[in-house]
Amino acid sequence: xxxxxxxxxxxxxxxxxxxxxxxxxxxxxxxxxxxxxxxxxxxxxxxxxxxxxxxxxxxxxxxxxxxxxxxxxxx
Numbered sequence: 001x002x003x004x005x006x007x008x009x010x011x012x013x014x015x016x017x018x019x020x021x022x023x024x025x026x027x028x029x030x031x032x033x034x035x036x037x038x039x040x041x042x043x044x045x046x047x048x049x050x051x052x053x054x055x056x057x058x059x060x061x062x063x064x065x066x067x068x069x070x071x072x073x074x075x
Contacts (some may be wrong), residue, residue: 018037019026024044034040 015029015037016026019029022037022041024037024041029037029040032040034043
């Protein structure tokens with residue numbers, strides 16, 4: 001446990017608690033990449049843009065697990 005790790009944890013905890021207080025999804029807020037919770041709430045009243053793609057793996061990621069391989073890699 002380091003000071004910077006604790007600082008990051010407390011920042012995320014604060015964001016989580018604020019989302020909970022405002023009645024919004026913590027995960028949806030994080031995935032939106034919005035930096036302002038109030039702006040995120042305001043956009044929710046209007047039609048919110050959907051995230052075009054979810055980044056699950058970094059570029060160049062390779063897995064030996066059959067479910068993670070691309071169709072062309074399974075030959």
